[in-house]
Amino acid sequence: MNTASWPYFDPDFDGLSERVYGPVCRVTIDNESSDECTVLKIDSVNKQGLLLEVVQALTDMNLTILKSYISSDAGWFMDVFHVKDGSGNKVTDQNVINYIQKAIGANKEAMVKARARNTKFLESKTSAHEPTAIEMRGKDRPGLFSEISAALADLHINVVEAHAWSHNARLACVAYISDQSTSSPIDDHRLATIEDHLTTVLRATTSQNTGDDVCTNQQEVKHFAGLPDHGRWEGTMTDVERRLHQLMLSVRDFDGPPSASGPSSSWPRSTANIPLGGHDDEEEREKKECQVRIESCDEKGYSIVTVSCKDRRRLMFDTVCTLTDLQYVIFHASVDSDEGYAFQEYFIRHVDGCALNTEGEKERVIKCLEAAIERRVCEGIRLELRATNRVGLLSDITRVLRENGLAVVRADIATQGENAVNAFYVRDMSGNDVDMEFIKTMKREMGPIDLDVKNETPIIRRTSPGNGNGNGSGNGRPRFSVGDILRSHVERLSHNIAIG
Incomplete structure (x- = not known):
């Protein structure tokens, strides 16, 4: 009888190569060393960008980094993180622990390969149902986000998700849009029309007579063919945030706001x-x-x-x-x-x-x-609005804010089933503190829209003898009669939601 023999591998010898050369990445999670937090230790062969990948993975899991010690000389990466979960406690959930080890550890390479295979499968099976990703960058002005929302509504475009940052009079936005009638990706011909229209909106304040404006070639709108490399459908929220950082960097927001001498410098000074x-x-x-x-x-x-x-x-x-x-x-x-x-x-x-x-x-x-x-540090009030989603909802809400002197400086727009969850950081266009009584009254009158006000803090309003607007109260902004100013807008908005 013929017999087959196989080489013998000593189990201890099997691990020798790993001990000598190291695994792709070794992750140790320690809940014993510290009474207050979880200690996460990572040993890995180093590569450019690895630290960012690790920090990004921890941020994706909503972990707070209290302390960290990093060393990556001689081609080896050794890092220690002291972290807490979103509730301020140690990381004890075994599902979270397993995810950390898979996302950062030795299984990461296999996860990336599997994700690539799944992405190709999804592109072939479900690309007809995924939204189109677009990004915008350029010079900001009070009310611009409202104008962008109105332009998309006029083009019968549904905003599935969007994230926008404003800093130093610059704007960056990543949005996912779909066709209003079919909820499907938008064809190339319509995309070209959308890009041209939005670019016109972005460039509305570019003046040839003002040298301090953002260059015209930095005011642009781009779309992604197929699934993007960042964002909701393939990546994570931190992927979107990294792209927002890159877009803001590309329009040089680090140079500060444009000079107040030009006619296009419409943002008020920071309070x-x-x-x-x-x-x-x-x-x-x-x-x-x-x-x-x-x-x-x-x-x-x-x-x-x-x-x-x-x-x-x-x-x-x-x-x-x-x-x-x-x-x-x-x-x-x-x-x-x-x-x-x-x-x-x-x-x-x-x-x-x-x-x-x-x-x-x-x-x-x-x-x-x-x-x-x-x-990321917004000087303003955070408003969270929830309502049944429909095309034009974002445009209506931002118009109400704009027409009552509130500018959106940061936005996170998402859809959850049939509902829209919109978070806005708003500030007064005139540079004064947001009138909290105005916000509270708007909250009472929003009807079917559920409005929450976050990070509400006592406001000490600045006073002055007069501001030239005919208002002798000297509070920097005339008091609004919300019942007179908002009623028509809110009633129309509520009616549209009710029948939408």
Whole structure:
């Protein structure tokens, strides 16, 4: 009888190559070392952008990074994160733990391959039902987001999802749209019409007589053929946010708002830059305080970037994302937060191996990091509106806000089944504090629309002898009679929703 024999592999020897060369990535989750948080340890062969991938994965899972220590010299990546979940507790959910290990660990390569196969399958099977992704960038002005929403409604386009940021009078937006009648992707001919129409809206304030305007070639609208590389349908929310960072960087929002001397400079100065009285002045300075410094480490050839500012969620993602997109490699880093304040230190070199040698390069990196930190910090009130979704709903809501002196500085639009969930950060177009009594009255009168006001804080309004508008109250903005101003808009809006 013929017999077959196979080589013998010692189980201990099987793991030798992994011990010598290392796995793709080894993840250890420790809930014993600390009483307050979960300690996440990562060992991996290093590659450019790996730190961003890890931070992005943790951010996707809504984990808060309290501390981190990173070292990636000699081709090896070693990192320690101290994290908490969205409720401020240790990460104990086994499903979340398994996902962390799969998303970051040795199974990541297999997950990427499987995802690529699934994406090709989905493109062939369901591409007819997926929305089209478009992105917009350019100069911002009060009411622009409302104008964009109205333009899409006029073109009978349904906004399935959208995310927009405004900073330093620049706008970036990533949106997913579909045809109103078929809820299907839009053909190339209509896409060209949509792009031309939206580009015209974006360029409405571009003046040839004003040298401070954003260049015309930076006012543009683009669409993606097939599924995008970022966003809802293939990626995650952090993919969209990274793209928003890139779009804002491309329109140079880090240079600050355009000069007030030009006719197109329609955004008011930030309220944080207007002197206030008493303790409110100190609170505003603390809110805006952000210090970025760059020093040289000549012995090792690094540039040391230090960031100190008020702590918040996704802060590390924003800074690491910006340094990565600026083509810098992070070799070592230390991140810490204490009592609401964050301190970050990065040892970096450019991808070509050089440190930051010129003052111009250092100044640019400082400006870009400051802008990345400020983009997500909105000076305004967060409004959440929920209603039955229909084409034109977004246009109607933003028009009501615009016609009553409120500008949208950040927006997150989503659909959940038949419902639309819209979150807006709004501010007063005149630069004054948002009148909370006005918001509360609008909330009572919105009818079938469910309106929530988030981050509601006491407001100390500035007063002045007069503002030239005929209003002797001197509160910087005439008091609105909401019943007279909003009733017709809200009643029409409510009626449309009821029959939509």
